Amino acid sequence: xxxxxxxxxxxxxxxxxxxxxxxxxxxxxxxxxxxxxxxxxxxxxxxxxxxxxxxxxxxxxxxxxxxxxxxxxxxxxxxxxxxxxxxxxxxxxxxxxxxxxxxxxxxxxxxxxxxxxxxxxxxxxxxxxxxxxxxxxxxxxxxxxxxxxxxxxxxxxxxxxxxxxxxxxxxxxxxxxxxxxxxxxxxxxxxxxxxxxxxxxxxxxxxxxxxxxxxxxxxxxxxxxxxxxxxxxxxxxxxxxxxxxxxxxxxxxxxxxxxxxxxxxx
Amino acid sequence: xxxxxxxxxxxxxxxxxxxxxxxxxxxxxxxxxxxxxxxxxxxxxxxxxxxxxxxxxxxxxxxxxxxxxxxxxxxxxxxxxxxxxxxxxxxxxxxxxxxxxxxxxxxxxxxxxxxxxxxxxxxxxxxxxxxxxxxxxxxxxxxxxxxxxxxxxxxxxxxxxxxxxxxxxxxxxxxxxxxxxxxxxxxxxxxxxxxxxxxxxxxxxxxxxxxxxxxxxxxxxxxxxxxxxxxxxxxxxxxxxxxxxxxxxxxxxxxxxxxxxxxxxx
Numbered sequence: 258x259x260x261x262x263x264x265x266x267x268x269x270x271x272x273x274x275x276x277x278x279x280x281x282x283x284x285x286x287x288x289x290x291x292x293x294x295x296x297x298x299x300x301x302x303x304x305x306x307x308x309x310x311x312x313x314x315x316x317x318x319x320x321x322x323x324x325x326x327x328x329x330x331x332x333x334x335x336x337x338x339x340x341x342x343x344x345x346x347x348x349x350x351x352x353x354x355x356x357x358x359x360x361x362x363x364x365x366x367x368x369x370x371x372x373x374x375x376x377x378x379x380x381x382x383x384x385x386x387x388x389x390x391x392x393x394x395x396x397x398x399x400x401x402x403x404x405x406x407x408x409x410x411x412x413x414x415x416x417x418x419x420x421x422x423x424x425x426x427x428x429x430x431x432x433x434x435x436x437x438x439x440x441x442x443x444x445x446x447x448x449x450x451x452x453x454x455x456x457x458x459x460x461x462x463x464x465x466x467x468x469x470x471x472x473x474x475x476x477x478x479x480x481x482x483x484x485x486x487x488x489x490x491x492x493x494x495x496x497x498x499x500x501x502x503x504x505x506x507x508x509x510x511x512x513x514x515x516x517x518x519x520x521x522x523x
Numbered sequence: 524x525x526x527x528x529x530x531x532x533x534x535x536x537x538x539x540x541x542x543x544x545x546x547x548x549x550x551x552x553x554x555x556x557x558x559x560x561x562x563x564x565x566x567x568x569x570x571x572x573x574x575x576x577x578x579x580x581x582x583x584x585x586x587x588x589x590x591x592x593x594x595x596x597x598x599x600x601x602x603x604x605x606x607x608x609x610x611x612x613x614x615x616x617x618x619x620x621x622x623x624x625x626x627x628x629x630x631x632x633x634x635x636x637x638x639x640x641x642x643x644x645x646x647x648x649x650x651x652x653x654x655x656x657x658x659x660x661x662x663x664x665x666x667x668x669x670x671x672x673x674x675x676x677x678x679x680x681x682x683x684x685x686x687x688x689x690x691x692x693x694x695x696x697x698x699x700x701x702x703x704x705x706x707x708x709x710x711x712x713x714x715x716x717x718x719x720x721x722x723x724x725x726x727x728x729x730x731x732x733x734x735x736x737x738x739x740x741x742x743x744x745x746x747x748x749x750x751x752x753x754x755x756x757x758x759x760x761x762x763x764x765x766x767x768x769x770x771x772x773x774x775x776x777x778x779x780x781x782x783x784x785x786x787x788x789x
Contacts, residue, residue: 301768388654396776399767422773428766464787500667500786502567502695507688510662510779513772517780518787520766521730 264309264335272309272357278413281360287415289356290303290348296323297425300475304359305332311339311364314353326497332356347417359445360415368404369448373495375470377519380406380438382487384479384508391422391477392509398426400516406436413426438475445473452491454483455515457505460494462519530575530601536577538623544679547626550690553681555622562589569718570625571598577605580619598622613683618665626681628648629699634670635714641736644716644786646704648753649744650774651664653678657688658775664692666782672702678732708756711739713730720749721781723771726760729784740781745774 264272271289274280278485281287289295298305308327314320315336327334379402382457384390390412392436397405407414414420414434420427442452451469455476475481475491486495497506497514508516530538538554540546547553553625554573555561564571574593580586581602591764593600609615644667656678663671673680680686680700681754686693708718717735720726721742741757761782763772772780 333559349539354633363679392773392776395769395771395773396780399763399765399772399776424769424771424773426769456626497665497783498786499665501664502691503661504641505661505662505690506779507658507661507690507775509773509776510658510665511774513779514662514783517783521784522765 260311261315261334261397262351264341266339269337269341269344272307272355272461275357276345276347276417278416281413281415283409283467285360286358287358287487288345288347288417289420289492290346290417291321291352291421292323292354294420294425295354295356297360299330299430301325301425301428303428303507304361305330306357307357308332308334309337309342309345309357310334311337311353311356313339316429339363340474348421363431365433365444368433370429372403376403376450376472377516378402378404378406378445378473379512380408380436380441380473380475380484381411381437382408382475383410383413383481385475386479387416387418388508389509390414390423390477391419391424391426394419394423394426394432396509396513397428399424400520402430402516404431404433406433406441408438409435418440438487439490442473442487446492451493454488454491454494455511456482456488456494456496458496458499460495460496463495463497465517466495467494468519472519474519476508527576527581527600527602530603530607534601535603535607535610536558538621540625542611542613543617544682547679547681551626553624553626553686554611555624555686556612556620556683556684557687558586558589558620560686560691561620561622562592563753564622564624565592565596565695566693567694568626569694571596571642571779572623572625574579574598574607575603575611575621576600577608577619578731579605584773586637593735604733614687627765629697629709631699634699638669642669644670644672644711644739645738645778646667646674646702646707646741647677648704648741648749649676649682650742651678652745653682653684654681654688654777655745655788656771657690657692657784659686659778660692660698662775662779662782664689664695664704666786668782669695670697670699671755672699672704672707674704675701687695704753705756707752708739709753712758717718717759720757720760721762722748722754724762724765725750729761729763732759732761734785738785739784742774742778742781
């Protein structure tokens with residue numbers, strides 16, 4: 258194994274600044290934490306800039322294969338002290354490994370071009386809770402959604418809590434950020450997609466609705482649902498029927514339920 | 524409107540102690556926070572002991588109907604200062620209203636007796652995240668699950684974060700706590716129920732499986748799934764097929780997906 262160079266003070270300061278949204282946006286980078294996420298990113302050939310590990314991580318016999326993977330990937334590996342790593346880390350108990358990732362540039366043109374005949378696209382309107390966003394992305398990944406579009410007022414994708422709760426889904430399929438949904442809907446319709454808004458009630462019964470081969474499903478804010486402006490642009494409203502006394506479903510549960518129903522039917 | 528008596532220092536201290544699990548368990552009481560939860564509890568005739576509100580809550584013209592509801596319910600209403608309320612409250616920005624609820628006593632015998640011909644029961648094995656538990660209960664409520672059984676090692680139902688994230692589901696249907704799941708499974712089988720364990724892979728395809736009229740669905744821990752001991756006791760294992768690259772689904776999303784599929788099929 259090669260000697261692993263130390264991160265400089267300036268580098269540590271720079272990486273630490275990525276804990277702030279402002280710097281993440283300026284630098285178009287973000288932080289991945291923990292063995293699992295970094296491993297998933299490597300396996301997905303995700304654009305990592307640097308990997309940082311502390312001594313105890315580097316010394317563990319268990320990590321030899323993983324370190325070999327890093328070496329094979331040609332992504333620079335730097336070492337730092339546990340205290341230095343804690344300054345960059347968002348978690349209380351760090352696993353001793355962090356990666357600095359580039360926020361990937363997405364080409365909308367390419368996306369539409371490469372889309373298969375049958376597709377499901379999810380658009381999220383003003384999702385505000387980081388855990389909800391991460392969980393929704395993980396669910397979209399599970400059900401093989403072809404792409405996700407996040408409205409300008411949705412919580413930042415690169416927020417560490419969002420990244421953690423995606424459990425790697427962030428590496429697996431195209432996620433577009435800061436999307437002006439009205440313009441996106443117009444474009445999607447032009448490409449022959451049907452725009453379906455999920456509403457708590459009053460929509461067509463999801464179990465009975467025939468989802469088109471090219472479906473875009475919009476889910477709305479936790480408290481307020483989908484904005485009126487988008488409701489008016491949609492081709493149809495669909496609801497998951499309730500069977501109990503609950504007034505509403507959590508948005509991530511609604512997304513899971515809807516995708517489970519679509520996958521059976523589409 | 525009657526004059527509203529002030530909570531005594533001793534009462535405030537007592538209610539404040541319910542922030543701790545130990546005291547909640549000893550006293551068999553817990554805390555509900557916020558207008559919506561307290562309103563839902565009242566509407567569900569849930570066993571509340573006392574309602575506490577601060578001056579600004581009591582003074583709001585908007586709250587007149589709600590205060591009338593409280594008066595009609597005969598549940599004692601006490602006032603306290605915002606500072607005193609903050610000592611009892613778990614949230615950072617309180618809405619100025621809290622209720623002290625009794626943890627309801629559940630009769631297992633009664634539960635089995637009152638169960639309809641077709642039923643879905645959910646059992647949770649070692650769910651550790653409060654938000655997940657609350658979201659699962661809310662989803663179970665939405666899909667009209669007849670009862671939920673929580674294993675002894677599942678996070679406490681009366682944890683304020685769990686209570687909040689149920690969004691009132693906690694008032695709507697029977698939830699049994701501290702359940703020894705192996706004994707429960709034996710009992711349920713004796714009552715003619717089929718025990719279905721959800722697994723990430725290797726089980727029967729949920730879309731193709733015919734769920735029995737009396738189904739008990741077990742969901743397991745976020746990281747480790749359902750314990751081997753319970754896997755062996757189950758009649759069948761069922762999995763939600765994955766279509767993308769995700770290795771797993773969040774347990775609350777798995778629950779939503781599974782219930783959405785069952786509701787279509789049962």
